[in-house]
Amino acid sequence: xxxxxxxxxxxxxxxxxxxxxxxxxxxxxxxxxxxxxxxxxxxxxxxxxxxxxxxxxxxxxxxxxxxxxxxxxxxxxxxxxxxxxxxxxxxxxxxxxxxxxxxxxxxxxxxxxxxxxxxxxxxxxxxxxxxxxxxxxxxxxxxxxxxxxxxxxxxxxxxxxxxxxxxxxxxxxxxxxxxxxxxxxxxxxxxxxxxxxxxxxxxxxxxxxxxxxxxxxxxxxxxxxxxxxxxxxxxxxxxxxxxxxxxxxxxxxxxxxxxxxxxxxxxxxxxxxxxxxxxxxxxxxxxxxxxxxxxxxxxxxxxxxxxxxxxxxxxxxxxxxxxxxxxxxxxxxxxxxxxxxxxxxxxxxxxxxxxxxxxxxxxxxxxxxxxxxxxxxxxxxxxxxxxxxxxxxxxxxxxxxxxxxxxxxxxxxxxxxxxxxxxxxxxxxxxxxxxxxxxxxxxxxxxxxxxxxxxxxxxxxxxxxxxxxxxxxxxxxxxxxx
Numbered sequence: 001x002x003x004x005x006x007x008x009x010x011x012x013x014x015x016x017x018x019x020x021x022x023x024x025x026x027x028x029x030x031x032x033x034x035x036x037x038x039x040x041x042x043x044x045x046x047x048x049x050x051x052x053x054x055x056x057x058x059x060x061x062x063x064x065x066x067x068x069x070x071x072x073x074x075x076x077x078x079x080x081x082x083x084x085x086x087x088x089x090x091x092x093x094x095x096x097x098x099x100x101x102x103x104x105x106x107x108x109x110x111x112x113x114x115x116x117x118x119x120x121x122x123x124x125x126x127x128x129x130x131x132x133x134x135x136x137x138x139x140x141x142x143x144x145x146x147x148x149x150x151x152x153x154x155x156x157x158x159x160x161x162x163x164x165x166x167x168x169x170x171x172x173x174x175x176x177x178x179x180x181x182x183x184x185x186x187x188x189x190x191x192x193x194x195x196x197x198x199x200x201x202x203x204x205x206x207x208x209x210x211x212x213x214x215x216x217x218x219x220x221x222x223x224x225x226x227x228x229x230x231x232x233x234x235x236x237x238x239x240x241x242x243x244x245x246x247x248x249x250x251x252x253x254x255x256x257x258x259x260x261x262x263x264x265x266x267x268x269x270x271x272x273x274x275x276x277x278x279x280x281x282x283x284x285x286x287x288x289x290x291x292x293x294x295x296x297x298x299x300x301x302x303x304x305x306x307x308x309x310x311x312x313x314x315x316x317x318x319x320x321x322x323x324x325x326x327x328x329x330x331x332x333x334x335x336x337x338x339x340x341x342x343x344x345x346x347x348x349x350x351x352x353x354x355x356x357x358x359x360x361x362x363x364x365x366x367x368x369x370x371x372x373x374x375x376x377x378x379x380x381x382x383x384x385x386x387x388x389x390x391x392x393x394x395x396x397x398x399x400x401x402x403x404x405x406x407x408x409x410x411x412x413x414x415x416x417x418x419x420x421x422x423x424x425x426x427x428x429x430x431x432x433x434x435x436x437x438x439x440x441x442x443x444x445x446x447x448x449x450x451x452x453x454x455x456x457x458x459x460x461x462x463x464x465x466x467x468x469x470x471x472x473x474x475x476x477x478x479x480x481x482x
Contacts, residue, residue, distance in 0.1 A: 002243035008076060008094035010040045015053040015097050018269075020112055020178075022159055023124040024056035024066055029093065030227040030252040032122060032183060034079060036095035038274040045273050051117065052269040055098040057109055059125075059159055067101045069247035075099060078238055078249040082360035090242050102162060106155055113166025114173060119266035121166070122181040123193065125159050128374030128421060130186060130196045134381070135448045139199035150203040160200035167201075167216070168208055179217040179265045185294050186378060187286060190220035190261065219261035220282040222289050226355060227252040228363040253361045255351075259285040284338040288345070291333040293352055295379040295400070296325045300356060301368035302403030306410075306473040312363040316356035320474040320481075325353060327481040328396040336386045366419060372404050373422040377446045388453050398459035399467075399480055401447075405440050406467040409433055433468070437461050 019036075021028055032054075039049035056075075058067055070077065075097055080090045102109045112118060123129075131140050140146065148154060149161030156162045163180065170177055180197060182189035194213070201209035230248055238249045260271065262278040272278050279285070297312075303324060304315025315321050329349045337345065384397035409430045411418055420426050425443060432439035441451035441460060450456050466476040 003088075003090070003241050005078065005090040005092060005242045005244060008092050010046060010050075010094070012053075012074075012094050012097060015040065015050045015095075016117060017055045017098055017112065017115070018052035018117060019120040019122060020055045020057055020118050021096075021122045021124070022057045022059055022162070023126075023129075024058065024063070024070075024096070024099065025124060026227045026230060026250045026252070027223075027225065028056075028122075028124045028183065029077060029096070029250045030079060031223055031225050031256065031258065033093055033095045034091075034256070035258065035271060035274050035276060036269060037091070037093045039269055039271075040095060042273065045270055048270055052120075053097040054095050055100065055112055055118075056096050057112075057162075058099070058101045058103075059157075059162065061103050064101055064104070066248065067099050070096065070099045072247055078242065078244055078246045080238065080242075080249060080251045081254045082251055082358065082362075083254045084354070084358045084360065086360060088241070088360070090238070092244075103157070106162075109162060110166055110169060113162070113178070114169035114175060116175050118178055120179045120181050120264065120268065121163065122183055123159065124183050126371065126374065127185055127378050128371055129159065129184070130192050131160070132192060132196060133445060134377035135444055137195070139196050141199070141203060146200065146203070150200070152204075158200075160196055163197055164201045164204065164208070164212070167212055168205070171208060171211055177212065177216045177265055179219065179263075179268070181219055181221065181260075181264075183221060183223045185223070185290060187290055187382070188220055188283070189286075190218040190263075194218040215265070217263045217265040219263040220286065221261060222257070222259040222282055222286040224257040224289055224293065225252055225255065226358075226361055226363055228361060229367055251361070253355060253358055255355055257289075284340040285343075287337050288340050288343065288348065290379050291336060291383050292329050292345075292349065294375065295333060295383060296329060296352060296356070297368045298372065298376055298380055299325055299328055299396075299400045299403070301365050301372075302400065302407045303473055303477060304365045305369065305407055306403060306467065306471075309365060311359075312365055312368060313357050313359040313361065315365060316353060317359075318474070320478050322353050322357070323481045324396070324399075324477040325356070326350075328400070332383055332387060332394055332396050335392065336383050369404075369407065370419040371421055372408075373420050373426055373446060376401060376404060381447055381450065384450060384456060385448060388450070388456055393459065394456060395459040395463070396480055398456055399463040399476070401441070402460050402463035402467055403473065405430060405433060405437075405464055406473075409468070433464070437464050440464075 182193040259277040309315045384394040387394040
């Protein structure tokens with residue numbers, strides 16, 4: 001028996017491209033593309049919104065799969081919101097009107113970026129995609145891909161090479177620059193994007209870099225919606241339930257939030273009409289989300305996997321693990337936060353645990369553990385370093401890091417592949433756990449000076465010893481939450 005799906009109810013033929021998005025994945029499609037679709041569905045907003053259609057751009061060779069999937073269905077896709085009560089309203093999203101694959105269509109991508117109608121270029125390129133050292137905050141100019149892109153006459157292949165090439169064309173043609181809008185889980189994501197883009201530009205043309213720094217807006221933002229990877233089982237379920245053959249549907253939780261700094265070079269869609277919070281200062285909201293939700297996802301990933309669970313909702317429904325998450329947020333994350341206007345942090349904490357436990361979202365713990373070498377330095381380590389700077393202990397942060405080390409060690413021992421772009425560095429760090437466990441903390445790109453912090457190192461070793469010595473992490477988690 002099929003269930004109805006809300007179709008696209010506006011004339012897509014008159015929707016033109018006003019935004020280019022680099023890195024079209026499930027999150028972008030459940031979040032920014034959904035918000036633009038909401039605008040287009042509102043008759044009162046349609047005239048203002050129809051010049052803000054989205055052109056997706058794939059940067060990696062593997063993005064050809066998304067190109068093929070979206071083009072096969074005129075760029076529409078099905079978005080299913082999984083509510084905790086089991087209801088699952090579905091909507092066809094039509095806000096993406098074009099998709100270009102940079103490895104095959106670079107000239108078309110650059111011309112689209114140079115198009116005066118394009119006023120915003122947005123990004124979801126992952127936490128590690130900004131090529132920034134987590135400790136120094138500096139752009140890595142030695143990255144081979146960056147070196148290759150910076151060579152005179154090179155055809156750009158990285159996000160930064162493509163962005164700067166597009167901005168160069170606009171400068172040469174007398175076209176005002178677009179806004180660069182990061183939608184990644186990075187502290188000060190707009191500031192980070194500015195640092196990366198201008199640093200790359202200085203490698204190729206210092207004068208262009210100065211123009212970008214002076215003329216391009218890089219608003220900060222906080223984005224939130226739990227959106228798992230689409231599986232073949234999801235495709236089958238969507239087809240059977242809604243009677244639609246969708247090559248790449250998106251299933252996500254019902255909760256969504258976007259807090260956005262209102263700073264744009266050439267205007268923006270009327271996002272405030274569809275629930276986006278436009279603010280002057282994103283930082284309080286951003287730190288709340290990164291240090292409570294994203295850091296708790298790291299805590300949940302390793303506690304859950306080491307307990308034998310596969311899905312986030314199973315781990316979050318385990319009372320011991322849930323109490324560990326609550327203790328981490330209340331005792332260690334919240335003391336590092338600023339006051340967040342209009343938010344009760346205790347209520348936010350409980351809502352997070354409820355969201356994690358939504359059994360219909362079916363988010364995998366392995367997805368949460370992916371690229372831990374990018375995520376833990378951005379979500380967990382800042383909390384630990386800030387607490388230790390004030391003399392406060394951070395044993396729960398230390399336990400999260402120990403959980404990562406134990407998970408990595410066991411995955412390697414079983415002959416498994418770590419889902420981490422820095423897999424070689426993680427393997428090297430894990431190799432010393434028997435002889436010198438603190439060596440794991442000595443990767444300064446991940447942990448800064450925490451290995452030199454006697455108290456933090458001792459807490460790490462205590463939890464690591466307990467976790468490695470048992471197939472059940474819960475007694476250690478319970479000890480930490482008492």
